[in-house]
Amino acid sequence: xxxETPVLELEELTVGIRSDRGVFSAVEGLxxxxxxxxxxxxxxxxxCGKSLTALAxxxxxxxxxxxxxxxxxxxxxxxxxxxxxxxxxRLRGDRIGMIFQEPMTSLNPVYTVGxxxxxxxxxxxxxxxxxxxxxxxxxxxxxxxxxxxSRALNYPHELSGGMRQRVMIAMALMCGPELLIADExxxxxxxxxxxxxxxxxxxxxxxxxxxxLMITHDLGVVAEMADKVAVMYAGRLVESAPVGELFKVPxxxxxxxxxxxMPRLDVETDRLxxxxxxxxxPHARPSGCSFRDRCPKAQPRCAGHVPVLEHLAAGHEVRxxxxxxxxxxxxxx
Numbered sequence: 001x002x003x004e005t006p007v008l009e010l011e012e013l014t015v016g017i018r019s020d021r022g023v024f025s026a027v028e029g030l031x032x033x034x035x036x037x038x039x040x041x042x043x044x045x046x047x048c049g050k051s052l053t054a055l056a057x058x059x060x061x062x063x064x065x066x067x068x069x070x071x072x073x074x075x076x077x078x079x080x081x082x083x084x085x086x087x088x089x090r091l092r093g094d095r096i097g098m099i100f101q102e103p104m105t106s107l108n109p110v111y112t113v114g115x116x117x118x119x120x121x122x123x124x125x126x127x128x129x130x131x132x133x134x135x136x137x138x139x140x141x142x143x144x145x146x147x148x149x150s151r152a153l154n155y156p157h158e159l160s161g162g163m164r165q166r167v168m169i170a171m172a173l174m175c176g177p178e179l180l181i182a183d184e185x186x187x188x189x190x191x192x193x194x195x196x197x198x199x200x201x202x203x204x205x206x207x208x209x210x211x212x213l214m215i216t217h218d219l220g221v222v223a224e225m226a227d228k229v230a231v232m233y234a235g236r237l238v239e240s241a242p243v244g245e246l247f248k249v250p251x252x253x254x255x256x257x258x259x260x261x262m263p264r265l266d267v268e269t270d271r272l273x274x275x276x277x278x279x280x281x282p283h284a285r286p287s288g289c290s291f292r293d294r295c296p297k298a299q300p301r302c303a304g305h306v307p308v309l310e311h312l313a314a315g316h317e318v319r320x321x322x323x324x325x326x327x328x329x330x331x332x333x
Contacts, residue, residue: 007211014070024282041226059088094124097172103164107156114152162193234290241316251323
């Protein structure tokens with residue numbers, strides 16, 4: 001059940017990257033929140049800062065080249081940026097779990113998956129190895145791995161991609177986290193395996209009451225999973241809204257372009273609409289609105305200033321000088 005109690009709050013989060021050209025903001029002034037039991041979909045193209053945001057929350061940025069340069073990350077009311085490295089380490093895998101994009105690079109190839117789950121539990125809980133093994137097998141069974149007791153003895157390379165992803169989910173859930181960060185959890189999986197994993201996450205969210213930050217570029221995943229959506233472009237939040245409203249009345253040109261690029265069964269078309277160009281890297285972003293060099297509605301004003309987030313309706317904000325007229329009409333009282 002979703003409550004009004006915030007589990008995670010990002011306030012003006014800025015992540016800087018140091019290079020031989022100087023320090024550039026890869027994530028700039030990002031503010032969002034997730035309540036207990038809620039699923040927030042964080043969407044955008046590759047390079048927009050989604051994964052850096054997740055790593056900043058987890059305290060896993062590649063410092064000193066990449067680090068948080070401003071803002072706050074509050075988990076259960078506590079600013080994580082004020083904690084020591086050891087205190088952050090104790091939170092990871094315990095109260096905050098994370099599913100990484102590619103399990104083969106996240107699982108240790110020389111240990112069985114059962115041994116890795118045992119280690120994840122014993123790092124945070126004072127349990128015996130035998131008890132931890134029983135709980136690891138039970139968790140593998142809970143995430144839908146058949147013959148869990150024997151599969152626990154397998155090494156990661158002996159499992160299919162879908163099973164490895166389930167192992168990653170099991171590892172993230174071993175300690176019953178309050179917040180689960182899922183970074184592109186269905187990447188490279190076939191459609192049926194993807195559907196099974198999404199159903200599993202929804203069931204676990206319902207059973208455990210945890211909040212989920214779902215990071216993805218797939219709006220279909222967002223439509224199925226999320227309660228609300230935050231759209232990022234070039235390191236900035238450009239629109240956020242409840243999921244139903246965002247799909248019905250998107251206000252930002254970038255959001256509308258993303259939705260227009262999705263295949264739809266109810267619309268006959270010979271081709272999908274492409275978004276011309278690519279996301280500019282942090283050191284080469286245009287002045288003013290970062291989307292203006294790809295935006296069909298761009299005006300001279302867009303080059304002079306960065307738009308601020310404007311309130312459109314309950315829970316709906318957009319960063320644009322020229323949001324869609326359709327939304328203004330539907331949102332007006």
